Amino acid sequence: MTPGGQPTILHADLDAFYASVEQLLDPTLRGIPIAVGGGVVLAASYEARAFGVTGGMSGRRARQLCPALRFVGGHFHEYQRLGDEVMAVFRDFTPLVERISIDEAFLDVAGAITLFGSPIGIATSIRRRVKDEIGLPISIGVAGTKHLAKIASQVAKPDGLVVVPIGQEREFLNPLPVGLIWGVGAVTRTRLAGVGVRTIGELAETPNSYLRHLLGSAAGDKLSSLATNVDPRRIQTTRSAHSVGAQAALGRRVVTPDLTRTTLGYLADRVGGRLRAAGVAGRTITVRVRFADLRAVTRSITVPAALSATLTLTEVATALADVALADHPHEREITLLAISVSQLVDQASLQLELPLELQDSERRPGTRTGAARWVVDRSVDLIRSRFGRDAIGYASVKFADVGHVPDGFRELAEHAPE
DNA sequence: TCTGGGGTCCTAGGACCC
DNA sequence: TCTGGGGTCCTAGGACCC
16 A cells, blocks of 8 residues: 555456356347356356346256346356456556456556556556457456455446545445455354444454454454554465365265275376476375265375375375265265365475385385376376377276366366356 | 355364474 | 473364355
């Protein structure tokens, strides 16, 4: 923030992104309620939102609320392409762009004022260019901090611009519901409502010690700092992932060794491929099992040498799932399996660890070494990059019937907007 | 409400070390 | 043998976000 000056942090957020892209690509969809997705609504146009349709809602529920709702297929590559184009517009004004998903970003325009004029002028120009050159509606919040700019862009929606002048933060925030605060979801909102706190103004009057008691120290401090308008977070132009994961919802399936091995093999294949593509490997492997009542448990292990080989990940994940299942012997059905790999390290440093992994596998005659597995995986990755994902794979994985979620959907979910 | 997938961050307890 | 603080790492669970 610029003390005593003008706010220079922008939060720019495309409106109903997937749905807006569909309406851009197909003019017959404009002005009518549409939803992207099928079983689950990924995005709803504003015409659909008027009926109460929201992202994350089941398709059946959405149809009940809005019988005229049109479901449209996802043009996943178009979403990525247009999202990239919008980011390029941002970068025409400042290099300080922090993209936080496919369709939203923070910008710090303090250094762009001499070239392009006031932050408000820049925000106006961005909105006009995104509309004229790309054809998409976008909302922008302008404020002194990231937190405040994000709240302002939500207030600006749809297709609007909201500025919070320095010194007027309290007047702006006080009447707003606490749910607009980033990090306040259904649970926290309910807990706050239980003690009579519904607006940010009421939150600001609540002592920090009481918030810490109610919500825990970190959440309490965070809410207090918002109330006093302290937010030291800078714009980060590069952010590296802390974990890579994949999951598969299974419906209700009776758990068998074959089911877990096959599904985890498929997931390990995806995760391993993405780790290797990013040039990283991970030391902590976590498996999540969800039972029929939607209760989920996790089991994890941290190994000395970072992993990215598909078969090794499969073996570790299978062993972890066995532990989780053994701890819940009365659960006969599961509804989801997931693998996540964290404690990521660069593959360059992984090379140093390979002899360790090699030693380990040498104690198990008949298994291929970690190094050999890594080489095989790299070959598979290369072939796939040229001929497509289905060109090659481990037999047990290739024929798994767990891949019914389209790959485009999965790639998209890595940056999902809603 | 029950037809998703991929992430981040926080808490709390225990092991272990100094 | 008992008491104690500080720090790090690991594991399990949960809230939240897009």
